Amino acid sequence: MDQPAEKRTDAVAGGKSVGAVNNDNDNVAPAQDEAVSQSTPPKLSRSQSIALVAAVSGAGFLNTFSSQAAVITLPTISRDLNIPPGRQQLVISVYGLAFGCFLLLWGRVADIFNKRTIFVVGSIWVTLSTAVTAFAPNEGAFHAFRALQGIGAAANVPTAIGVLGTTFARGKARIYAFSFYSAATPLGSVLGNLLSGFIASYTSWKWVFGVLAILAACVTIAGYFTIPPQKSSRNSTDAQLMDRLDLVGAVLSTTGLGSLLYVLSTGNQAGWATPWVPVVIVVAIALIIGFIVWERHLEASNNCSPLLRVSLFRTRDFSASMAVMCMLFASFNGFLVYTTIFYQDYQQLSALQTTLRFIPTGVVGVVMAISIAPLLSRISTVPVLLAGSLSTSISSLLFAVPIPTDTSYFKYGLWAMILATLGADSTTPCLYSIVSHAVSDEYQAVAGAMLNVSMQLGRVLGLAIATATQTAVTAKARHAHVGGDTSVLPWDESSLKGLRAANWLNFSFGIASLVIIIAVFSRSTKAARNNV
Numbered sequence: 001m002d003q004p005a006e007k008r009t010d011a012v013a014g015g016k017s018v019g020a021v022n023n024d025n026d027n028v029a030p031a032q033d034e035a036v037s038q039s040t041p042p043k044l045s046r047s048q049s050i051a052l053v054a055a056v057s058g059a060g061f062l063n064t065f066s067s068q069a070a071v072i073t074l075p076t077i078s079r080d081l082n083i084p085p086g087r088q089q090l091v092i093s094v095y096g097l098a099f100g101c102f103l104l105l106w107g108r109v110a111d112i113f114n115k116r117t118i119f120v121v122g123s124i125w126v127t128l129s130t131a132v133t134a135f136a137p138n139e140g141a142f143h144a145f146r147a148l149q150g151i152g153a154a155a156n157v158p159t160a161i162g163v164l165g166t167t168f169a170r171g172k173a174r175i176y177a178f179s180f181y182s183a184a185t186p187l188g189s190v191l192g193n194l195l196s197g198f199i200a201s202y203t204s205w206k207w208v209f210g211v212l213a214i215l216a217a218c219v220t221i222a223g224y225f226t227i228p229p230q231k232s233s234r235n236s237t238d239a240q241l242m243d244r245l246d247l248v249g250a251v252l253s254t255t256g257l258g259s260l261l262y263v264l265s266t267g268n269q270a271g272w273a274t275p276w277v278p279v280v281i282v283v284a285i286a287l288i289i290g291f292i293v294w295e296r297h298l299e300a301s302n303n304c305s306p307l308l309r310v311s312l313f314r315t316r317d318f319s320a321s322m323a324v325m326c327m328l329f330a331s332f333n334g335f336l337v338y339t340t341i342f343y344q345d346y347q348q349l350s351a352l353q354t355t356l357r358f359i360p361t362g363v364v365g366v367v368m369a370i371s372i373a374p375l376l377s378r379i380s381t382v383p384v385l386l387a388g389s390l391s392t393s394i395s396s397l398l399f400a401v402p403i404p405t406d407t408s409y410f411k412y413g414l415w416a417m418i419l420a421t422l423g424a425d426s427t428t429p430c431l432y433s434i435v436s437h438a439v440s441d442e443y444q445a446v447a448g449a450m451l452n453v454s455m456q457l458g459r460v461l462g463l464a465i466a467t468a469t470q471t472a473v474t475a476k477a478r479h480a481h482v483g484g485d486t487s488v489l490p491w492d493e494s495s496l497k498g499l500r501a502a503n504w505l506n507f508s509f510g511i512a513s514l515v516i517i518i519a520v521f522s523r524s525t526k527a528a529r530n531n532v
Contacts, residue, residue, distance in 0.1 A: 042167060042228045049173065052226040056119065056160035057181045058219035061188035062126065063153045066212060067095060068192030070146070072351070073205040080205070081139045093265045094143045098150030099157075100456040101258040105250045107158035107449025108307045111442055112245060115163050116227040118445075122155025123220035131213035134206040154449075156223075161448025163227055165436035174433060176373040182428040183369030186421060189336075190362030193355050249294055249307035256287030257453065264464045268471070308446060318438040318447070320520035321431045324385070325454040327513035328392060330462025332424045334506035335396045337463060338470075339416070342399065342499055345488040357409060360417040368425035381430045385517045388430070392423030393510030400503035405496065423510075462509055466502040474498030 044052065070077075070092050078088045110118040129148035136142035164181060168174040196208045263280040270277055298306040313319045336358075343354040376384060395416040403412055431451065439447045471486040477494030480486070488495040 044167070044228070048226070049168075049177075051222070052167065052228075053164070053177045053180050055219060055222035055226040056163050057184035058215070058222065059119070059123070059153070059156040059160040060181055061184040061191075062212070062216055062219060063099070063157050064185050064188035065192035065195075065215070066130070066149060066153070067092070068189045069196040069208050069212060070095060072193055072196040073200050073208055076200055076205045077142070081136070081142055083139050087139070089266070089269065090143055091146075094146045095150040095153075096456065096460070097258060097261050097265065098147040099154050100150075100261045100453060100460075101254045102151050102154035103158055103449040103453050103456070104253050104257070104308060104446065106155040107162070107445040107447075108250075109245065110155070110159040110162055110445035112305070114230055115159050115166065115445060116223075116230050119156050119159040119163060119223050119227060120220060122152050122157075122159060123216060123223055125152030125155060127213055127216040127220055130209050130216055134209040134213070156219075158445045158449035158452055161432060161436075161451070162445030164432075165444035165448070166230070166441050167228060170437065172373070172377045174436070175376045175429070178429040178432040178436070179373040179376065180369050182432060183365050183372070183425055185428070186365045186424060187362055187369075190358060190365065193358060194362075197351060197355055246295075246298060246304055246307040249291060249298070252287055252291035252294060253307060256284055256291055259284035259287065261456070261460050264460045267464060268467045272468070308450070309443065312439060312443070312447075312450075315438050316520060317434050320516055321435045321438070322450060322454040324389070324427070324513045324516050325431050325451055326458035326461075327509050327516065328389060328424070328427055328458065329455045330458040331392050331396060331506045331510035331513065332420060333459040334462050334466045334502065334509065335392070335399070335416070335420050338396075338466065338499055338502050338506065339399060339413075341488055346490060346492070346495055346499060347405070348490045357413060358417065360414060361421040364418050364421040365425055368422065372426055372429055376429065376433075381434065382517070382521050384426050385430050385521060386514065388423040388425075388427035389510055389514040389517055390423070391419040391426070393507050393514060395420035395423065396503045396506035396510060400500050400507055402500070405491070427513075458509075462506070466505045469505050470498040470502040472498075473501040 074088060074091050077083070077091055083091065106118065106122065126149055129145055129152055133142065133145040133149065136145055160181065164174070164177045168177045195211070199208050199211060259280055263277055263284060267277050272278075292310060295306045295308055295310050298304050299309055299311060313322075339357075340354060343349045343357060344351065349357075372384075398412045398416040398419075432448070435447045435451055436444060474486040474488075474494050474497065475481060477497045478486075486498065488499065
């Protein structure tokens with residue numbers, strides 16, 4: 001992965017980098033109020049490049065590993081800490097809520113101060129908070145430590161993307177870098193399932209977090225030694241840099257996203273008609289609208305650097321990438337959740353039997369890490385995006401159509417697993433690269449944060465709608481009230497109807513991403529002839 005010598009260009013799949021005034025009506029972006037240069041990336045040897053990509057990819061790997069570890073160890077954690085069923089979902093959701101809330105803030109902090117420093121700080125944060133989780137004496141302490149893990153991950157995950165975007169110039173090196181980073185994320189999910197289940201079966205759930213803390217420490221050390229030293233965007237003191245940080249925007253975005261993610265995560269269980277649920281939704285929307293208005297004000301006044309330049313969304317490729325990421329992962333995450341429910345709750349397979357059925361996703365992830373970069377260096381992104389979104393859509397379709405449930409796993413389940421991972425692992429590096437080209441160096445980490453926010457919103461919103469659909473269809477099939485018992489029963493026809501309805505919805509999310517790709521990226525002449 002030698003560092004290319006060519007200078008970074010502003011051309012993107014369908015527009016220009018934000019930060020330059022251009023005459024493309026579809027991609028209008030105002031000039032930045034700060035002198036931001038597209039700096040020449042540092043020259044790295046092949047071994048240095050490989051070490052760097054491996055180190056920062058560890059952030060994405062640990063993020064999904066940690067999420068899946070909580071899923072697998074949920075029963076034993078709940079039993080040991082006496083967590084009642086009504087609050088057990090917090091074992092899984094607290095981490096994701098904290099992660100989603102602080103992504104944008106940490107991404108901007110990394111862009112203003114120093115990406116290398118923020119990556120290391122975030123990784124140390126993850127290491128320490130993960131280690132103390134193993135010693136949580138009660139439910140409250142466990143949730144607090146998990147929230148701290150999510151905040152730390154929100155620091156190093158978008159920063160990792162920013163490091164790749166500013167270290168590697170456009171060309172094969174960047175394609176390989178983003179491809180390997182993208183492959184690390186689903187690989188973390190698979191290994192999180194396998195290793196956490198194995199460790200928890202033979203020792204204790206506490207050792208799962210102990211091993212995770214050791215891995216996080218390795219990522220911290222590797223990041224410290226492999227990420228090139230970087231200067232902040234200006235030669236400024238820490239006090240001057242702090243003055244540039246949009247604290248009002250940070251509060252509005254964090255509370256707004258946090259409220260929205262929380263109510264979407266808990267709404268189905270609490271009941272959407274519960275009085276506090278619509279109130280929180282209104283408050284969350286009001287905070288997000290307030291954030292947008294405030295950011296527009298800062299961008300127009302030039303008094304302070306906004307947390308997020310709203311004008312970024314006037315760049316066609318940037319906006320379309322966010323929408324595709326949201327819809328794609330609403331489909332992909334929904335597929336993973338509802339196939340797990342299908343195998344464990346409907347077909348009554350054990351956790352180990354279910355985990356074994358997901359092994360192909362890890363194998364395909366490794367294969368894609370090796371093959372997607374050479375592929376993207378030879379063909380344009382448009383056919384890869386089209387094929388990827390279609391593959392993810394078909395994976396849900398295979399579980400939505402009335403295939404007999406006693407059909408062999410190898411006849412359709414295996415192919416669904418392969419197609420789902422092919423889709424996610426092929427489209428994600430394309431979107432990372434397109435967004436990286438669409439923004440200037442000063443907003444690389446923020447761009448990475450926004451992609452992860454879009455991904456997180458897609459997961460939470462998609463699952464909320466799919467769950468509501470599944471319970472409504474199941475209740476109707478049972479001639480019961482929606483608020484009644486809609487749990488999935490073994491080999492129950494009404495349960496199967498609900499699961500298939502949810503997968504039809506997951507399929508529609510995938511098709512929505514396909515429509516966006518056709519409507520935006522396939523119309524771009526640059527995308528048709530240029531690689532990312």
